[in-house]
Amino acid sequence: MAAACAQACRGKLPEGATGAQQQTTTAVASAASASKDADPHCPLWASKGECEKNAAFMASNCATACARRREERRDKDPQCAAWAAAGDCDTREAFMRRTCATACERALDDQLDGAECAALVAKGACSTAGGLAACRSSCLVSLHANLTSDTEGNCWYWGTDGECDSNGVWMRETCPLSCAKLEACGAEPESPECARPFECPPARDQRQDCIRRALAGECRAGGTAASAWAPEGETRWASSHMVKKCSLSCHLLDPASVARAAVRPPVRPSPLVDAPPLFALRRRHSPSRCAIGHGAALLDGRCPSSKTRRLPWRRVRCREATSPPRMTPRLPHPRPLTPPAGEEVGSGEGDGAERAWEPSMLRVQTILASPRVRLVRGIVTPAEAEQLIAAAGSRFAPSGTARAGSVDYRTSETAMLPAAAPAVAALRQRMAHLMGYPDATLEPLQCVRYVPGQYYKPHHDFYNACETWLEGNRHFTFLVYLRAVPGGGGETRFPRLNITVDATPYAALLFNNCLDNGEPDERTLHEGLPPLTATKYAINGWMHSKAFSGASLD
Ligand SMILES: O=C(O)CCC(=O)C(=O)O
Numbered sequence: 001m002a003a004a005c006a007q008a009c010r011g012k013l014p015e016g017a018t019g020a021q022q023q024t025t026t027a028v029a030s031a032a033s034a035s036k037d038a039d040p041h042c043p044l045w046a047s048k049g050e051c052e053k054n055a056a057f058m059a060s061n062c063a064t065a066c067a068r069r070r071e072e073r074r075d076k077d078p079q080c081a082a083w084a085a086a087g088d089c090d091t092r093e094a095f096m097r098r099t100c101a102t103a104c105e106r107a108l109d110d111q112l113d114g115a116e117c118a119a120l121v122a123k124g125a126c127s128t129a130g131g132l133a134a135c136r137s138s139c140l141v142s143l144h145a146n147l148t149s150d151t152e153g154n155c156w157y158w159g160t161d162g163e164c165d166s167n168g169v170w171m172r173e174t175c176p177l178s179c180a181k182l183e184a185c186g187a188e189p190e191s192p193e194c195a196r197p198f199e200c201p202p203a204r205d206q207r208q209d210c211i212r213r214a215l216a217g218e219c220r221a222g223g224t225a226a227s228a229w230a231p232e233g234e235t236r237w238a239s240s241h242m243v244k245k246c247s248l249s250c251h252l253l254d255p256a257s258v259a260r261a262a263v264r265p266p267v268r269p270s271p272l273v274d275a276p277p278l279f280a281l282r283r284r285h286s287p288s289r290c291a292i293g294h295g296a297a298l299l300d301g302r303c304p305s306s307k308t309r310r311l312p313w314r315r316v317r318c319r320e321a322t323s324p325p326r327m328t329p330r331l332p333h334p335r336p337l338t339p340p341a342g343e344e345v346g347s348g349e350g351d352g353a354e355r356a357w358e359p360s361m362l363r364v365q366t367i368l369a370s371p372r373v374r375l376v377r378g379i380v381t382p383a384e385a386e387q388l389i390a391a392a393g394s395r396f397a398p399s400g401t402a403r404a405g406s407v408d409y410r411t412s413e414t415a416m417l418p419a420a421a422p423a424v425a426a427l428r429q430r431m432a433h434l435m436g437y438p439d440a441t442l443e444p445l446q447c448v449r450y451v452p453g454q455y456y457k458p459h460h461d462f463y464n465a466c467e468t469w470l471e472g473n474r475h476f477t478f479l480v481y482l483r484a485v486p487g488g489g490g491e492t493r494f495p496r497l498n499i500t501v502d503a504t505p506y507a508a509l510l511f512n513n514c515l516d517n518g519e520p521d522e523r524t525l526h527e528g529l530p531p532l533t534a535t536k537y538a539i540n541g542w543m544h545s546k547a548f549s550g551a552s553l554d
């Protein structure tokens with residue numbers, strides 16, 4: 001499934017997978033062989049350093065990926081150490097990464113011996129350029145110990161999903177801070193500890209010049225212009241990029257800038273699908289304004305009462321969809337959307353006399369106001385739905401997932417859709433237009449297929465804020481159901497909202513993954529239930545807060 005991963009989970013983040021793997025590997029381990037990796041995620045885990053961090057498991061399950069990784073990292077030139085010492089890992093980055101990966105990593109390790117670094121750390125020298133340059137590894141360890149002991153950016157989210165209990169051994173090792181905090185909050189939900197905002201764990205610097213850049217103020221917001229001191233051709237980095245590439249230096253030399261760099265743009269409501277009722281007061285929820293319980297406010301979408309003492313991650317009030325649901329053609333309709341030049345969409349072969357899609361076919365049904373969940377009926381025609389399935393063709397491969405315990409978390413199959421296919425281009429255009437976001441914020445569309453019995457267990461579609469400084473987070477999910485699922489099953493369920501949405505053909509389930517202030521909204525936990533007898537087809541369209549440049553996540 002390396003190929004499958006390359007297709008379906010390019011760029012995804014396999015954090016936590018090893019931890020879950022450690023608990024659930026017996027079957028996989030016995031199937032391991034030296035010549036073939038036992039798990040499709042092996043190359044991703046290897047690229048995240050798991051061959052070193054988790055040697056025993058990786059040796060028996062991912063021997064091939066680890067061998068390849070070792071070869072990639074081997075210094076291939078006797079001059080590597082000298083080049084690295086001269087700073088070539090920064091100035092000739094691509095060449096050095098290929099040729100001298102190990103020497104470049106060593107250049108970012110401690111340059112003094114253990115006792116000397118321990119003495120420097122004890123003196124507080126990590127917040128000076130000299131101390132940090134001499135002892136980067138020791139400073140990182142010390143910072144983790146002082147600031148946070150979580151080592152994965154997703155810890156808090158996994159914790160709120162109950163992983164500290166269900167995946168306890170690994171979670172307590174990887175996410176001790178989040179698990180301890182969740183436990184403390186259980187006993188004392190209004191405690192200052194509980195209200196402390198989520199922290200992104202600091203990570204290694206990726207370049208030698210991080211210290212110099214941090215001292216020059218690049219961790220601060222707004223640094224995109226060419227800097228006076230930058231070598232010719234080298235521009236200043238945007239602060240978000242800087243904080244990601246130079247996490248350690250920014251944390252130690254300019255801590256105030258780190259929090260500010262985690263930009264989470266607010267969600268823009270769409271007048272086409274979210275027109276507020278006339279005269280309704282529009283209130284923006286802002287957890288940081290709550291006098292108490294920011295964490296709870298994040299979950300609840302409103303400030304908690306000081307009188308209530310409920311566990312923050314269970315504070316969600318389950319609201320049934322109001323009945324009868326509001327069914328509103330939101331007029332004025334979007335201006336007519338034209339298919340890409342020269343292409344007729346919705347009148348392909350086999351659809352006989354079916355009408356081509358037009359905006360008046362849309363009906364927006366509000367299922368829940370907060371978090372916003374709607375059903376956009378008529379987002380595709382039946383003929384287009386078939387064209388989308390045809391565009392997926394034979395590209396289906398096992399779906400990926402970024403969460404801990406990923407092995408049996410999602411059993412469906414995913415196909416990346418070719419952006420040039422007319423039905424795909426038209427659907428993207430409709431999604432972007434409906435939300436008022438540019439097309440560039442949409443991830444490449446994916447078709448997901450569930451044969452009877454396949455499922456996707458509860459998960460969030462948003463990403464860890466620490467990982468999304470650059471890409472922005474997923475503000476909206478469009479899940480377009482392409483066919484009816486006769487025989488039952490195949491619904492999308494939101495357990496924290498007590499909502500179950502039927503796979504409604506030609507309609508998009510549209511929900512916000514983030515609160516209006518851009519913070520991930522924990523209430524949007526959802527799952528794809530298994531179809532009982534028929535095959536379910538749907539399209540995932542994830543719309544980010546910023547232009548999406550990377551490979552598709554899943
Ligand atoms: O198939 C469904 O109903 C849910 C799919 C989903 O949540 C996802 O692919 O992220």
Ligand SMILES: [Fe+2]
Nearest residue numbers: 459460461526
């Ligand atoms: Fe999802």
